[in-house]
Amino acid sequence: MQKPRTPPPPPPSSSSSTFKQKPQPSTVCFFTSHSAKHSIIHLITTKMSKRSLFSGGPLSALCLLSAILFLITISAAGAAAHAEEGVRASGFLVKKEKRTTVVSTEYGEISAARATDNINGSYLLHFFTLDPNSLFLPVILHADMVFYVHTGSGKLSWTEEDELRTTDLIRGDVYRLEEGAVFFLQSNLETTKTERQKLRIHAIFTDPNNGLHEPITGPYSSIRDMVLGFDSKVLQAAFNVPAEVIDEILNGTKPPAIIHGVTKTKKSTSSWEVETQFVRALLRSNVYNYNIFETNKKKKKTSVKLFNLFRESKDFENCNGWSTTVTRKKLSALKGSNIGLFMVNLTTGSMMGPHWNPTATEVAVVLQGRGMVRVVCASVSNETECKNRRFEVEEGDVFVVPRFHPMAQMAFNNGTLVFMGFSSSAKRNHPQYLAGQASVFRTLDRDVLALAFDVSNTTLDQLVGPQKESVILSCVSCAEEELRIVEEEREKERERKEEEAKERERKEEEAKEREKERKREEEEAAKKKEEERQKREEEEAAAAAKKKKEEEEEARREEEERERREEEEAEAAAKEEEERKREEEEAKRKEKEEAARREEEERERREREEKEAKRREEEERQEREEEEAREREQEQEEEEARERRKREKAREREEEERREDEEERRRHQEEEAKRREEEEQGGGGRGGQSEGERAAEEERRREEETKGRNKNKEKGKERKKKEVMNGEQCLSNSSIVAISIL
Numbered sequence: 001m002q003k004p005r006t007p008p009p010p011p012p013s014s015s016s017s018t019f020k021q022k023p024q025p026s027t028v029c030f031f032t033s034h035s036a037k038h039s040i041i042h043l044i045t046t047k048m049s050k051r052s053l054f055s056g057g058p059l060s061a062l063c064l065l066s067a068i069l070f071l072i073t074i075s076a077a078g079a080a081a082h083a084e085e086g087v088r089a090s091g092f093l094v095k096k097e098k099r100t101t102v103v104s105t106e107y108g109e110i111s112a113a114r115a116t117d118n119i120n121g122s123y124l125l126h127f128f129t130l131d132p133n134s135l136f137l138p139v140i141l142h143a144d145m146v147f148y149v150h151t152g153s154g155k156l157s158w159t160e161e162d163e164l165r166t167t168d169l170i171r172g173d174v175y176r177l178e179e180g181a182v183f184f185l186q187s188n189l190e191t192t193k194t195e196r197q198k199l200r201i202h203a204i205f206t207d208p209n210n211g212l213h214e215p216i217t218g219p220y221s222s223i224r225d226m227v228l229g230f231d232s233k234v235l236q237a238a239f240n241v242p243a244e245v246i247d248e249i250l251n252g253t254k255p256p257a258i259i260h261g262v263t264k265t266k267k268s269t270s271s272w273e274v275e276t277q278f279v280r281a282l283l284r285s286n287v288y289n290y291n292i293f294e295t296n297k298k299k300k301k302t303s304v305k306l307f308n309l310f311r312e313s314k315d316f317e318n319c320n321g322w323s324t325t326v327t328r329k330k331l332s333a334l335k336g337s338n339i340g341l342f343m344v345n346l347t348t349g350s351m352m353g354p355h356w357n358p359t360a361t362e363v364a365v366v367l368q369g370r371g372m373v374r375v376v377c378a379s380v381s382n383e384t385e386c387k388n389r390r391f392e393v394e395e396g397d398v399f400v401v402p403r404f405h406p407m408a409q410m411a412f413n414n415g416t417l418v419f420m421g422f423s424s425s426a427k428r429n430h431p432q433y434l435a436g437q438a439s440v441f442r443t444l445d446r447d448v449l450a451l452a453f454d455v456s457n458t459t460l461d462q463l464v465g466p467q468k469e470s471v472i473l474s475c476v477s478c479a480e481e482e483l484r485i486v487e488e489e490r491e492k493e494r495e496r497k498e499e500e501a502k503e504r505e506r507k508e509e510e511a512k513e514r515e516k517e518r519k520r521e522e523e524e525a526a527k528k529k530e531e532e533r534q535k536r537e538e539e540e541a542a543a544a545a546k547k548k549k550e551e552e553e554e555a556r557r558e559e560e561e562r563e564r565r566e567e568e569e570a571e572a573a574a575k576e577e578e579e580r581k582r583e584e585e586e587a588k589r590k591e592k593e594e595a596a597r598r599e600e601e602e603r604e605r606r607e608r609e610e611k612e613a614k615r616r617e618e619e620e621r622q623e624r625e626e627e628e629a630r631e632r633e634q635e636q637e638e639e640e641a642r643e644r645r646k647r648e649k650a651r652e653r654e655e656e657e658r659r660e661d662e663e664e665r666r667r668h669q670e671e672e673a674k675r676r677e678e679e680e681q682g683g684g685g686r687g688g689q690s691e692g693e694r695a696a697e698e699e700r701r702r703e704e705e706t707k708g709r710n711k712n713k714e715k716g717k718e719r720k721k722k723e724v725m726n727g728e729q730c731l732s733n734s735s736i737v738a739i740s741i742l
Helices: 037-048 057-086 225-230 232-239 243-250 271-283 445-451 458-465 480-688 691-741
Strands: 027-032 100-105 108-116 124-130 134-139 142-150 154-160 163-169 173-176 182-187 198-205 258-262 317-318 323-324 339-346 350-356 362-375 389-394 397-399 407-411 417-424 470-476
Touching: 100 691, 108 134, 108 258, 108 397, 124 134, 124 182, 124 362, 134 225, 142 339, 154 182, 198 417, 225 480, 232 243, 323 350, 323 470, 339 407, 362 480, 389 480, 407 417, 407 480, 445 458, 480 691
Parallel strands: 027 154
Antiparallel strands: 027 182, 100 108, 108 124, 124 198, 134 182, 134 258, 142 173, 142 198, 154 163, 317 323, 323 339, 339 417, 350 407, 350 470, 362 389, 362 397, 362 407, 362 417
């Protein structure tokens, strides 16, 4: 962090009434990101994703909660943007008392002025005023903000690409913040020897794509509204916190845009710790005491150099005053924009020489003193839209001079005139001066110039040659003369209005006389009309009496004719009534006959349908019986086939057992024969076997044969048992199928 800067010395001036300087430090903080919508969210998520932010996992939720509360608490200041709708454009000049109050609290206020050049659009300026140790809560910019520190001192901090940048502010500093920045300001508690000094900042909000003109979306808006515009469910999922936390946030009260700041008690306290104190003060709670800013103390904050209008060298200075401009070459923050700044200090009885800007429109604010401004129309082709103007300005007034409009600013003999402003410098602007050593006339051909003014070269030399000064010229009593002309014009305007009022009164009197004459003529015409009407009424009455008599005679004849017609109509109606009754009786009779016929047909139809239904039921019953008989025969045949297959299988098994027994007997016989043959052949060598051993051997073989036959019989019985069970199962299934069919 850079060391605090000392306020600049007072600007040089030949008058004792120049700026009075009472410097005192104050604090300003800004947050910036690439996007207006994501700057704060991006900052929180980036910081919390770093390992150095937390010393342990359990603290993560508490840190996130603190960040959310900080985000929501600081965002209330964006409500000032809604008040812009009430800031009306006031033309070339906006007096200080005509400013609109945007924010007003116990600790400061913000006022706004909207000026217009009646050519391209309007220009919006805000005037921030913070009492000592006051905090303007963060808002998000919708436009570029170029500002000038008028009084006081402070600190400016903002983030760029996840880096925190900070610098001190002092009187005379100028800087530009790009759209999407989120910033807040705090004035310092330190005082001067005589009084505490408020932090005053003059700022203009511009559309980056439209020079100095104000943006369509307004200068800034509330972060709190951007966050709380979502439903609680969305916020809970986005921040991954309990529902009660979101409910507490949604139900919280909205703080004012400017609040009381936090006192810095120790000189050794780091900026991170001071910011943490700000957060705790804003939260106004002891529940969330974890410091999310403490863990990154080792990271140095990048400082930024600002341009100071008083400390830097002046572009021009002489005994009549000085002027300086700030372009992108002097202040890198202006790169990428079409904005420049300027300041002019005119001593008593001096004048900024008549000049015009070929590429820049100027929006100026009077910082000190009072003076006169003369603006000449650049064209006389349309005098209703473009008029020469002269007006008096004083401290706090805002005035606009469009490009190509020649102008001159003049200080009165009893004081200086100091003003600063903003210019639209899309490219390098070279003011064109009409008089003095820097006059553009000195570069033009004298003969051509003489023809343009329709004067001789001698007269032209007498016009251009004598002035030895340039830019800022001595002009004693020029402002007073301009003011006298203004007052004369006002007096003439007043007299003109009085003459117009008298003329209106005269015309009104004439109109009244004409109205009286008109009424008299109308009365005479009405009287004449009344006489004619009476005569006409008498004639009409006589004619009406004659006509009435004729009408009565005609009415009598018509009455007789009507009575005759009524009698004839009554007779015809009686006949029609009798005929109608006969027709109704005939119709009723026919309806009864038709109903009887329909009932008879309906009865016959139902009988036919019943017979047909019985016939179909009988046929269906017979078909079911035949189908059941066929199914029973088929089942019987299948059962007989299964019995035959069982008997064949049994015979095959018996035949197989018989063959096996036969094979077993044959095998034993062969073994017996082989054994006897071996005994006969080898009896002498072995000494022979006893009869008892041979008998035992024979008995053993018979037992084995018996066991084998018994085993085969058991297997046969087991197979028969299984076949019987399978047959019974098949028979049961067939019965079930038959029952289902029935």
